[in-house]
Amino acid sequence: MMGDSMAGRGILSVVSGFSGSGKGTIMKALLKKYDNYAVSISATTRQMRSNEKPDLDYFFISDREFERMIADDELYEYACYQDHYYGTPKRYVDEQLDQGKDVILEIEVQGAEKIKARFPDTVLIFVTPPSARELKNRLVGRGTETADRIEGRLKRAAEEADLMDRYDYILVNDQLDACVDQLDEILRTEHKKASRNKELIKQLSEELQTLTKGE
Numbered sequence: 001m002m003g004d005s006m007a008g009r010g011i012l013s014v015v016s017g018f019s020g021s022g023k024g025t026i027m028k029a030l031l032k033k034y035d036n037y038a039v040s041i042s043a044t045t046r047q048m049r050s051n052e053k054p055d056l057d058y059f060f061i062s063d064r065e066f067e068r069m070i071a072d073d074e075l076y077e078y079a080c081y082q083d084h085y086y087g088t089p090k091r092y093v094d095e096q097l098d099q100g101k102d103v104i105l106e107i108e109v110q111g112a113e114k115i116k117a118r119f120p121d122t123v124l125i126f127v128t129p130p131s132a133r134e135l136k137n138r139l140v141g142r143g144t145e146t147a148d149r150i151e152g153r154l155k156r157a158a159e160e161a162d163l164m165d166r167y168d169y170i171l172v173n174d175q176l177d178a179c180v181d182q183l184d185e186i187l188r189t190e191h192k193k194a195s196r197n198k199e200l201i202k203q204l205s206e207e208l209q210t211l212t213k214g215e
Helices: 023-033 062-069 090-098 109-120 132-142 147-161 176-214
Strands: 012-017 037-039 076-082 084-089 102-106 123-128 168-170
Touching: 012 023, 012 109, 012 176, 023 037, 023 176, 037 147, 062 076, 062 084, 062 123, 076 109, 084 090, 084 109, 090 102, 102 109, 102 176, 123 176, 132 147, 168 176
Parallel strands: 012 102, 012 123, 037 102, 123 168
Antiparallel strands: 076 084
16 A cells, blocks of 8 residues: 655654564564555664564674674664664664655664653554463464573563553554554654644744744
């Protein structure tokens, strides 16, 4: 489906969620259905999984290269999660925003807080299954991790749950198509709001300058 044309610079949003919430699947479905979004590609130092592709799912780099990017201020945010670095490279995000795309950062809670502090207008969205039991079922169903690893992810989810109230929207991933459409509706509403605010600010500024000059 073709998205509505959007004039001007795009808006920035963050999608976080528990491991196993399905946020990656939602992002892929959103991009397939709508053409006015770009999902930022994160850099990571973890090993590539068998179903992943380099420079598409992640930029897979070494610890040394990641630390160089930190030193050269090439990341908008970064965090260490389960002994691996994850971060958001600046270049891709800026290019997409300048082209009018609405850019979604699929990042962890730590990174979301850093982005919000740096860009207060960022829209924060948290993805969750309908229940904790469903979350565990999804983690087990993936069949890719040990019981200890799953337990670690559940403990991490309990910590993240305490921070969910910092997000602007909670998106329940129960039925994929409905979830994707709801995410699109949220982002379109926020984009229109941002555009209206910018237009109003510009109008008031110009009118006040005219009135001041006339006095």
